[in-house]
Amino acid sequence: MKILCWNCQGLGQTSAVQVLKSIVFQNAPDVIFLCETRLNKLLCERLRISLNMVNCFSVDSSLSCSGLAILWNNIVSVDLLSYSAHHIDTIIHFDVFNFHFSELHGYADTNHKYKTWQLIDQQQNSSSLPWLLGGDFNEILADNEKQGGPHRARSQIDNFCNCLSNNNLFYCRPKKGWFTWTRSGPNTRTIFERLDRFIATPDWFQFFRCIVFFLNSKPCPIIVPYLWTLHALPVLIHLGHLRNSVLSNVGQMTKMVLN
Numbered sequence: 001m002k003i004l005c006w007n008c009q010g011l012g013q014t015s016a017v018q019v020l021k022s023i024v025f026q027n028a029p030d031v032i033f034l035c036e037t038r039l040n041k042l043l044c045e046r047l048r049i050s051l052n053m054v055n056c057f058s059v060d061s062s063l064s065c066s067g068l069a070i071l072w073n074n075i076v077s078v079d080l081l082s083y084s085a086h087h088i089d090t091i092i093h094f095d096v097f098n099f100h101f102s103e104l105h106g107y108a109d110t111n112h113k114y115k116t117w118q119l120i121d122q123q124q125n126s127s128s129l130p131w132l133l134g135g136d137f138n139e140i141l142a143d144n145e146k147q148g149g150p151h152r153a154r155s156q157i158d159n160f161c162n163c164l165s166n167n168n169l170f171y172c173r174p175k176k177g178w179f180t181w182t183r184s185g186p187n188t189r190t191i192f193e194r195l196d197r198f199i200a201t202p203d204w205f206q207f208f209r210c211i212v213f214f215l216n217s218k219p220c221p222i223i224v225p226y227l228w229t230l231h232a233l234p235v236l237i238h239l240g241h242l243r244n245s246v247l248s249n250v251g252q253m254t255k256m257v258l259n
Contacts, residue, residue, distance in 0.1 A: 005196070103134060
């Protein structure tokens, strides 16, 4: 089983859809979570058909939502628990494995980031199954997850860390840091941050043995984490905010790792 997450920053252009199709066809994910789709339900349905996925649930793009979508094939079944402009909460059924999967797009506004932590608290109570979360959390967990620009306020980092601690959530710590978002201007230093990740509860890790591989590509580093068991071999792929020019090479690079 493979799960793909991507903050696609808009799928209204044909080039963006073509990049996504290339990644999907080369990596064959069973579940795809997209945020910032900037699509309505009709366009998401067209996207589902073009990706040869069997099912789709989407939250329309609007003034309060940049658009979310989860797509899946007939290898898995998905039960919808709840959704909002910033999350889709589900149960994934795959073979003999059932687990709680929450897909998030965290609040970007500093004054509203507490709502992301409240969402995580609420979803923790929605199922007793092993729990996996993936998406764009719009926050870092440590100072080394940011390079360039002003330092992040310690209170913001602590709030994220406390949320994970309170909900008994952990992530696969790599041998070195990585970045999933970048911004630069003509007269400013480039800023790199790690905003996107997978995190999970200890009982989820009891099912899934974790190994992380690193792939780097300029101008923004790429990290593709793989997690698997000896039985079902699930693979988690997070593309973060990586841009289309970078992602055009991801399919070939991930294929190299898997080989």
